[in-house]
Amino acid sequence: MNARAPDTATRFFGIAEPLRFEGPKFRPSARRPFGYRWYEPDRLVLGKRMEDQLRFAVCWWHSFVWTGTDAFGGDTFERRWHKAGGDPMAQARDQAEVAFELFQLLHAPFFTFHDRDIAPEGASLRESNLNLRRIGELIARRMDETGVKLLWGTANLFSHRRYMAGAATNPDPEVFAYAAAQVKNVLELTHELGGANYVLWGGREGYETLLNTDLKRELAQLGRFMQLVVEHKHKIGFKGAILIEPKPAEPTKHQYDFDVASVHGFLRAHGLEHEIKVNIEQNHALLAGHSFEHEIALAHALGIFGSIDMNRGDELLGWDTDQFPNSLPQVALALYEILKGGGLASGGLNFDAKLRRQSIDPDDLIAAHAGAMDLCASALLVAEKMIGDGELARQLAARYQGWDGAEGRAILKGRRSLADLAARVERRAIEPQPVSGRQERLENLLNTYL
Numbered sequence: 001m002n003a004r005a006p007d008t009a010t011r012f013f014g015i016a017e018p019l020r021f022e023g024p025k026f027r028p029s030a031r032r033p034f035g036y037r038w039y040e041p042d043r044l045v046l047g048k049r050m051e052d053q054l055r056f057a058v059c060w061w062h063s064f065v066w067t068g069t070d071a072f073g074g075d076t077f078e079r080r081w082h083k084a085g086g087d088p089m090a091q092a093r094d095q096a097e098v099a100f101e102l103f104q105l106l107h108a109p110f111f112t113f114h115d116r117d118i119a120p121e122g123a124s125l126r127e128s129n130l131n132l133r134r135i136g137e138l139i140a141r142r143m144d145e146t147g148v149k150l151l152w153g154t155a156n157l158f159s160h161r162r163y164m165a166g167a168a169t170n171p172d173p174e175v176f177a178y179a180a181a182q183v184k185n186v187l188e189l190t191h192e193l194g195g196a197n198y199v200l201w202g203g204r205e206g207y208e209t210l211l212n213t214d215l216k217r218e219l220a221q222l223g224r225f226m227q228l229v230v231e232h233k234h235k236i237g238f239k240g241a242i243l244i245e246p247k248p249a250e251p252t253k254h255q256y257d258f259d260v261a262s263v264h265g266f267l268r269a270h271g272l273e274h275e276i277k278v279n280i281e282q283n284h285a286l287l288a289g290h291s292f293e294h295e296i297a298l299a300h301a302l303g304i305f306g307s308i309d310m311n312r313g314d315e316l317l318g319w320d321t322d323q324f325p326n327s328l329p330q331v332a333l334a335l336y337e338i339l340k341g342g343g344l345a346s347g348g349l350n351f352d353a354k355l356r357r358q359s360i361d362p363d364d365l366i367a368a369h370a371g372a373m374d375l376c377a378s379a380l381l382v383a384e385k386m387i388g389d390g391e392l393a394r395q396l397a398a399r400y401q402g403w404d405g406a407e408g409r410a411i412l413k414g415r416r417s418l419a420d421l422a423a424r425v426e427r428r429a430i431e432p433q434p435v436s437g438r439q440e441r442l443e444n445l446l447n448t449y450l
């Protein structure tokens with residue numbers, strides 16, 4: 001990454017020097033408050049540079065747009081670009097400069113954005129598009145100067161009141177058209193900025209009550225919408241992956257893209273299983289009643305693994321708290337599944353995570369991201385040990401070895417009928433012997449890698 005020194009007059013953060021790899025003994029001091037203990041971009045891990053294994057991205061919305069509100073209170077952050085009465089375009093430009101200041105300080109290789117994060121909505125679609133294009137040009141220049149890349153872009157199809165009853169699943173086709181227009185524009189901008197993927201999160205593609213919802217129609221609308229996006233992707237020659245981000249609920253009570261399994265069923269129903277993959281978020285997995293690693297392993301098994309929104313949910317709260325990850329075993333298990341499936345490919349680890357609303361200092365943004373990046377780097381080294389040692393894989397293979405034998409293969413290849421199997425069991429008259437699942441031993445083994 002090329003360093004582009006931020007203008008001292010407009011600098012937002014308290015430090016000017018980008019963070020460095022300091023080694024595991026590093027302790028923060030007044031002179032050097034931030035540094036990486038584990039994140040060493042050039043270190044080779046399983047044949048790839050650590051930076052290329054992890055592909056970190058900073059998200060625009062939580063880091064620069066969110067003001068610290070909650071259901072009971074307003075802005076706590078009071079960022080300078082959110083001052084009431086300011087010129088929204090000037091504020092958007094200032095926000096973009098701060099964003100690149102943060103990316104560079106962190107050494108973050110990627111970022112992600114929604115259209116409405118980077119530029120204000122105008123009085124008409126034409127005006128909104130113009131705003132987006134103008135800020136897009138500034139972002140393109142900063143990307144060129146710094147080498148920071150775009151992991152994915154996405155359209156915000158959930159904040160504006162026109163989308164209160166859904167975007168693609170709206171009862172009004174004019175809203176569907178508006179959403180399509182917005183996606184067209186952001187997909188094109190993502191393409192021009194060299195984005196590695198394009199994400200669709202169906203924030204309002206769901207419902208509150210069947211009394212006012214025709215579920216069958218809405219699913220058909222959503223399927224058609226996704227086909228339109230894929231058609232346009234091919235038309236403009238965008239080579240990145242199109243990703244759906246599953247989430248079971250919030251803001252709607254029931255969302256159609258509930259989890260990886262429901263998204264896969266939906267994709268197959270609309271002939272899209274080879275065109276669209278999933279962007280899996282830890283907090284969303286938890287809300288759907290799954291572990292993070294379950295969703296990752298399932299997506300790999302179904303051939304639709306795309307990318308990760310890395311964050312952490314609170315096990316005691318039933319909503320999307322979007323905290324920065326900080327549990328080593330949790331992230332190590334997730335990375336183990338990612339690596340077992342072949343790695344991130346065009347995906348990345350996007351920190352869809354936000355500060356707690358009392359963390360009002362600019363440098364809290366640095367601390368949060370740096371800590372999360374370091375945690376993921378350390379978890380990657382754990383996953384490397386798990387794979388390198390191979391004992392977990394050996395024990396798993398041993399558990400299923402019967403299926404690699406002649407009879408197991410014959411069953412799976414379709415060479416046995418139900419009657420064949422019944423006759424075999426009667427003929428042999430041998431009771432299958434249960435074998436220990438050894439869960440505690442495996443959990444102990446896992447702890448030896450941590």
Ligand code: XUL
Binds near residue numbers: 352
């Ligand atoms: C919402 C969420 C979104 C998507 C992008 O829960 O995760 O921020 O990641 O729209």
Ligand code: CO
Binds near residue numbers: 245281309352
């Ligand atoms: Co997300």
